[in-house]
Amino acid sequence: MPAFALEPEQLRWCEELRTLAAERLVPLAEKGSPSGSPGRVNRPLVAALGESGLLAHVFPQERPVRALDLCLLRESLAQVCTEAETALALQGLGAHPVAAAGSPEQRARWIPEVRAGRAVAAFALSEPGAGSDAAALALAAEPDGGGWRLSGEKCWISNAPEADLYTVFARTSADAGARGVTAFLVPADRPGLSGEHLDMLSPHPIGSLAFDGVPVTRDDVLGEPDGGFRVAMGTLNLFRPSVGAFAVGMAQAALDAALAHAARRTAFGGPLKDLQSVSHQLAEMAVRTESARLLVYAAAAAYDSGAPGIAKRSAMAKLLATETAQFVVDAAVQLHGARALQRGHLLEHLYREVRAPRIYEGATEVQRTIIAKELYR
Numbered sequence: 001m002p003a004f005a006l007e008p009e010q011l012r013w014c015e016e017l018r019t020l021a022a023e024r025l026v027p028l029a030e031k032g033s034p035s036g037s038p039g040r041v042n043r044p045l046v047a048a049l050g051e052s053g054l055l056a057h058v059f060p061q062e063r064p065v066r067a068l069d070l071c072l073l074r075e076s077l078a079q080v081c082t083e084a085e086t087a088l089a090l091q092g093l094g095a096h097p098v099a100a101a102g103s104p105e106q107r108a109r110w111i112p113e114v115r116a117g118r119a120v121a122a123f124a125l126s127e128p129g130a131g132s133d134a135a136a137l138a139l140a141a142e143p144d145g146g147g148w149r150l151s152g153e154k155c156w157i158s159n160a161p162e163a164d165l166y167t168v169f170a171r172t173s174a175d176a177g178a179r180g181v182t183a184f185l186v187p188a189d190r191p192g193l194s195g196e197h198l199d200m201l202s203p204h205p206i207g208s209l210a211f212d213g214v215p216v217t218r219d220d221v222l223g224e225p226d227g228g229f230r231v232a233m234g235t236l237n238l239f240r241p242s243v244g245a246f247a248v249g250m251a252q253a254a255l256d257a258a259l260a261h262a263a264r265r266t267a268f269g270g271p272l273k274d275l276q277s278v279s280h281q282l283a284e285m286a287v288r289t290e291s292a293r294l295l296v297y298a299a300a301a302a303y304d305s306g307a308p309g310i311a312k313r314s315a316m317a318k319l320l321a322t323e324t325a326q327f328v329v330d331a332a333v334q335l336h337g338a339r340a341l342q343r344g345h346l347l348e349h350l351y352r353e354v355r356a357p358r359i360y361e362g363a364t365e366v367q368r369t370i371i372a373k374e375l376y377r
Contacts, residue, residue, distance in 0.1 A: 006297070018077075021076070025048060025052075026084075028084075039199060041159055041163070046117045047117040048084075048117065049088050055114065055115045055116070056115055057069050057070075058070065058073070058088065067242065067303040067304050068297065070092065070242040071244075075246065077249065079253045080253075082246075082250065082350070085249065090159050091120070092242075093121075093158070093235065095114040095165070097222050101234075120164050120165075121167070122166045124168045125154075126154065135229065137181055138171060139154065141171060147216055148172065148184075149192075149215055150213070150216060151214075154208065157195075161194070161208075162205060163188055164187070166186045166187075167183060167222065167231075168183070168185075169184075172226055173226055181226065183222035186216060186220065193214045195208055236362065237303070238314075240318040240367075243357055244321030245300075247321040247322045247325035248293045248296055248325065250328075250329060250350050250354050251328040254285075254325075255332065261335060281331055282335075291324070296317045311374055315362070319371070322357045329347065
């Protein structure tokens with residue numbers, strides 16, 4: 001498939017996804033989590049993602065997940081319902097290491113539950129002192145008989161502390177940097193595991209985790225001991241282009257809102273769109289959005305074809321798309337004026353949502369570092 005064009009059936013699928021999101025997922029997102037508190041896991045929404053078959057595209061049964069499918073899903077959902085997009089992405093991020101590196105027993109136990117939306121997954125990598133520098137992880141896995149005990153903290157973990165299973169990255173070899181990290185599958189009911197919610201700018205389900213001698217065994221290892229960094233980077237290389245797709249979806253939603261507003265709003269004797277300063281701004285927003293979209297789908301196509309330079313392409317896609325989305329949403333707010341900052345306005349919602357993707361799964365500065373290193377590889 002050319003990187004610059006989607007097939008007609010893919011375009012039809014995207015339209016079907018947007019319709020499904022508007023009709024079934026938006027009402028569940030607006031209703032919120034059953035607890036009634038913002039920033040909590042919306043389990044009915046997660047269940048609907050499973051029942052509607054959307055999570056089956058993230059965890060297909062007969063083949064590995066395709067990056068292109070992830071990008072189509074995330075961009076389409078983001079244009080209509082960012083809450084549904086985020087819930088789907090977090091299921092993928094949290095359980096992909098199980099699908100990709102887990103044992104047959106681990107996969108059989110958890111992947112059907114995650115795919116059906118009955119179990120909530122989380123990716124526990126970041127720590128209070130190890131965010132951008134993932135190789136600096138300090139969560140300790142101390143040997144204990146034939147297994148280990150986990151002691152330390154994780155922070156800014158999406159779906160924590162409400163998830164049913166966690167992909168946890170811990171240090172099994174001291175002073176070994178990235179080579180001394182192991183990935184573990186830790187069910188939420190393990191003794192010694194606790195957590196609390198964090199109140200963030202945008203009310204996503206996110207929290208911290210405390211590990212007080214949490215027991216894990218060889219049966220809980222994902223991949224190989226001391227091979228967890230490879231598991232983490234493999235997951236991030238897959239999901240970074242789709243973070244870009246999420247950002248492109250938000251940018252497109254903001255652009256559509258700005259185009260509609262500029263066509264109907266009158267000022268200085270005519271519609272806003274006839275003012276050169278406004279029309280040029282709209283053109284710039286459109287060009288940047290389409291440029292980001294092309295890079296995102298080029299990265300996804302490269303990943304699916306096994307092309308070289310995946311780390312660089314993924315980093316480029318996430319970098320350009322998230323920075324573009326920030327620009328486009330901000331410009332749309334500026335064109336709308338004060339009304340866009342009222343609670344409940346689409347752009348007020350997007351303005352809060354668009355900031356985090358420039359940080360999570362590797363901040364913009366980290367993406368530039370990855371790209372620069374890859375250029376000299």
